[in-house]
Amino acid sequence: MWTRLANPGHFLRWSVALTPWLAGAAALTGALGLYLAWFVAPPDYQQGETVRIMFIHVPAAWLGVFFYGSMVLSAIGTLVWRHPLADVAQRAAAPIGAAFTLICLVTGALWGKPMWGTYWVWDARLTSMLVLFLIYCGIIALWRTVEEPNRAARTVAILTLVGAVNLPIIKFSVNWWSTLHQPASILRMGGPTIDPTMLYPLIVMIVAGTLTGIALHLYAMRTEILRRRVRTLTIREAERLDPGASVMVAYPAGPSA
Amino acid sequence: MIRVFAALVARDLRLAGRVGGSGALSLVFFLMIVALVPFALGPDLNLLSRIGPAILWLAAVLATLIGLDRLFQADDEDGSLELMTASPAPLEIVVLAKVCAHWLTTGLPLALASPLFGLLVALDGPATAATALTLLVGTPALTFVGAVGAALTASIRRGGLILAVLVLPLMIPTLIFGVSAAQAALGGTIPFATPLTILSGLSLIAAVVGTLAAAAALRWGE
Amino acid sequence: MRLIVDNLAVRRSGRRVFAGLSFALGAGEALAVTGRNGAGKSSLLAVLAGRLRPAAGRVAAEGVGEASIPECLHVVGHRDGLKGALTAEENLAFAQALLGAPRLAPKAALERLGLAHARALPVAYLSAGQRRRVALARLLVSARPLWLLDEPTAALDAASQDLLAGLMDEHRAGGGLVVAATHQSLGLADARELRIGAAPQPEAAP
Amino acid sequence: MDLGTHGGFILGAYGFTVLTLALLIGNAVRDRRAQERALAAFRDGEHR
Numbered sequence: 001m002w003t004r005l006a007n008p009g010h011f012l013r014w015s016v017a018l019t020p021w022l023a024g025a026a027a028l029t030g031a032l033g034l035y036l037a038w039f040v041a042p043p044d045y046q047q048g049e050t051v052r053i054m055f056i057h058v059p060a061a062w063l064g065v066f067f068y069g070s071m072v073l074s075a076i077g078t079l080v081w082r083h084p085l086a087d088v089a090q091r092a093a094a095p096i097g098a099a100f101t102l103i104c105l106v107t108g109a110l111w112g113k114p115m116w117g118t119y120w121v122w123d124a125r126l127t128s129m130l131v132l133f134l135i136y137c138g139i140i141a142l143w144r145t146v147e148e149p150n151r152a153a154r155t156v157a158i159l160t161l162v163g164a165v166n167l168p169i170i171k172f173s174v175n176w177w178s179t180l181h182q183p184a185s186i187l188r189m190g191g192p193t194i195d196p197t198m199l200y201p202l203i204v205m206i207v208a209g210t211l212t213g214i215a216l217h218l219y220a221m222r223t224e225i226l227r228r229r230v231r232t233l234t235i236r237e238a239e240r241l242d243p244g245a246s247v248m249v250a251y252p253a254g255p256s257a
Numbered sequence: 258m259i260r261v262f263a264a265l266v267a268r269d270l271r272l273a274g275r276v277g278g279s280g281a282l283s284l285v286f287f288l289m290i291v292a293l294v295p296f297a298l299g300p301d302l303n304l305l306s307r308i309g310p311a312i313l314w315l316a317a318v319l320a321t322l323i324g325l326d327r328l329f330q331a332d333d334e335d336g337s338l339e340l341m342t343a344s345p346a347p348l349e350i351v352v353l354a355k356v357c358a359h360w361l362t363t364g365l366p367l368a369l370a371s372p373l374f375g376l377l378v379a380l381d382g383p384a385t386a387a388t389a390l391t392l393l394v395g396t397p398a399l400t401f402v403g404a405v406g407a408a409l410t411a412s413i414r415r416g417g418l419i420l421a422v423l424v425l426p427l428m429i430p431t432l433i434f435g436v437s438a439a440q441a442a443l444g445g446t447i448p449f450a451t452p453l454t455i456l457s458g459l460s461l462i463a464a465v466v467g468t469l470a471a472a473a474a475l476r477w478g479e
Numbered sequence: 480m481r482l483i484v485d486n487l488a489v490r491r492s493g494r495r496v497f498a499g500l501s502f503a504l505g506a507g508e509a510l511a512v513t514g515r516n517g518a519g520k521s522s523l524l525a526v527l528a529g530r531l532r533p534a535a536g537r538v539a540a541e542g543v544g545e546a547s548i549p550e551c552l553h554v555v556g557h558r559d560g561l562k563g564a565l566t567a568e569e570n571l572a573f574a575q576a577l578l579g580a581p582r583l584a585p586k587a588a589l590e591r592l593g594l595a596h597a598r599a600l601p602v603a604y605l606s607a608g609q610r611r612r613v614a615l616a617r618l619l620v621s622a623r624p625l626w627l628l629d630e631p632t633a634a635l636d637a638a639s640q641d642l643l644a645g646l647m648d649e650h651r652a653g654g655g656l657v658v659a660a661t662h663q664s665l666g667l668a669d670a671r672e673l674r675i676g677a678a679p680q681p682e683a684a685p
Numbered sequence: 686m687d688l689g690t691h692g693g694f695i696l697g698a699y700g701f702t703v704l705t706l707a708l709l710i711g712n713a714v715r716d717r718r719a720q721e722r723a724l725a726a727f728r729d730g731e732h733r
Contacts, residue, residue, distance in 0.1 A: 052695050079473075099706075099708075110694045111698065114691040135426050135427075142409065239494065263576075272564055336560035337562065340554070341577060342549055
């Protein structure tokens with residue numbers, strides 16, 4: 001079944017059918033989540049109303065990591081099975097993941113100012129997200145630099161996997177580094193004990209964000225497939241206009257005179 | 258296989274010696290960054306000696322980037338890389354040899370010269386020795402991580418800038434543990450050995466991952 | 480060894496270079512690949528060398544045991560793989576160590592190509608013709624059954640061209656194979672020819 | 686409702702998110718239109 005679903009032609013059909021439903025579901029859960037986050041969830045006893053930023057900050061962080069994970073899976077698909085849909089999935093995921101990581105960073109900074117009195121603290125989690133964002137930037141830059149799509153896909157896949165090996169190490173080292181340098185008085189963002197009145201809106205928002213992300217991803221993947229079709233057609237056109245090169249065959253002749 | 262490895266290292270060392278390329282240049286660059294810092298921060302020796310290891314490490318990270326873009330590109334352009342893929346030795350050996358030679362001409366001189374530059378930022382004896390040791394252990398990780406970027410950008414013209422963008426984030430762990438180890442020697446709450454062990458671990462991981470990834474990138478170059 | 484090419488098609492960056500190419504080359508045989516510039520001679524050689532992945536078809540070698548095709552061949556092309564800062568002899572010694580299966584010593588190989596005097600000179604100081612001969616000397620320093628030559632006579636004078644023809648004859652007499660992409664006659668005795676060119680247009684496209 | 690003294694930060698965070706998502710979606714739609722136009726041009730034989 002998976003091979004059938006992953007066939008580009010089949011993919012175009014089922015993703016066209018699925019995307020509006022996903023987008024609709026995302027809009028509904030998003031509306032519900034926002035309602036819960038704004039009108040049901042109480043202000044935090046310590047952080048006051050600013051805690052409402054958490055309801056976008058945490059889902060954005062999750063999506064930034066989620067899309068990197070999906071890129072790692074696609075990278076394996078590219079390198080091991082050489083599946084064209086994996087190339088497409090990888091390429092479409094990078095800007096979306098980068099955008100969500102950026103949202104996470106900016107909302108984190110805007111949350112930090114009222115809480116810590118400064119826009120940016122070198123908190124381990126924020127710093128890890130910053131590094132993730134930098135890696136996303138590198139990947140997008142590499143996509144733009146290598147012109148030939150198949151080669152670009154393989155090159156980026158290798159970089160993605162190297163980044164995937166590195167990310168846990170970066171996370172570990174940044175944690176280690178921040179315990180080394182920081183006074184322990186920093187408020188923890190969304191600690192492990194969280195009140196149910198805040199937890200449910202947060203979960204709804206995470207679901208809404210994930211649905212939005214997947215819908216965007218499917219949409220971008222279809223655009224990417226179209227882009228490749230245009231490219232192929234353009235090359236065919238160029239071949240057609242150059243009759244000498246259009247049908248090149250080799251004549252295995254006998255011993256030459 | 259050892260023969261091929263030795264031949265490659267010898268060739269690259271000889272080339273570096275004759276052309277006088279990036280090795281000397283990255284040393285000069287290293288010196289320049291170290292010299293620039295006091296102009297930015299002011300010549301307060303107390304401050305400089307406190308952040309001395311950090312300055313040296315930051316300079317080392319940046320200096321490693323010099324010449325890295327030509328590591329595989331030069332061989333790709335003149336057809337030497339093609340010759341190397343025709344060798345019975347696997348491409349991983351070729352990559353390992355080239356990276357080792359590159360480290361011998363850039364990373365090692367950097368580590369060896371660091372005590373000299375330590376004087377400029379008023380490091381005392383033990384701190385200088387500790388920083389040099391961490392650079393010796395840590396620069397291989399920088400070179401191997403950089404080699405992945407060099408292999409990925411081997412066929413891109415003017416790949417130098419994108420190379421820096423790709424590899425610098427991946428060098429963060431090495432920088433963190435390198436500086437912490439050196440700082441630990443200056444006195445602190447953690448023992449010197451802990452970050453140093455982790456730093457050597459990072460170098461080993463980078464050697465394995467970097468060699469495999471760079472070889473894969475070159476093999477799939479076209 | 481025997482080289483078999485079956486229904487080979489090559490694309491570069493999505494552009495079709497050629498398609499439907501089949502031939503087999505046995506021990507002692509030579510193949511001259513001709514065709515106008517850009518017809519795909521170099522691409523064919525790149526596929527045979529394992530540097531370019533074919534879009535369809537396959538390239539296989541028989542009678543070489545476990546060795547992969549890139550391990551059975553020499554390539555001499557436009558990009559000569561010589562380092563200008565190294566002397567001719569150093570370049571060849573490196574190639575010998577890299578490729579294995581040593582045959583002639585670098586010095587002897589250079590003598591065969593009439594470059595004994597240039598042995599200790601850095602390659603950067605040599606003329607284009609001398610440089611090409613140093614690259615050709617690589618064919619002699621390690622023994623490999625298949626020679627892939629891309630325009631081997633470029634920049635060579637008449638005497639050197641005769642020398643090269645002699646080397647190729649000798650190689651084939653010993654059971655070697657030669658595939659050469661070329662504009663001009665190489666003096667290959669009874670070589671087969673493979674012409675890459677436009678097929679007769681079937682019908683005007685609608 | 687009363688957002689307290691930090692209303693600007695809260696609205697700013699939500700505003701930035703909306704803006705980024707709008708850019709993301711707008712760019713996706715624009716890109717799709719461009720590719721579809723290019724494909725349609727081939728289909729209508731504009732290049733012939």
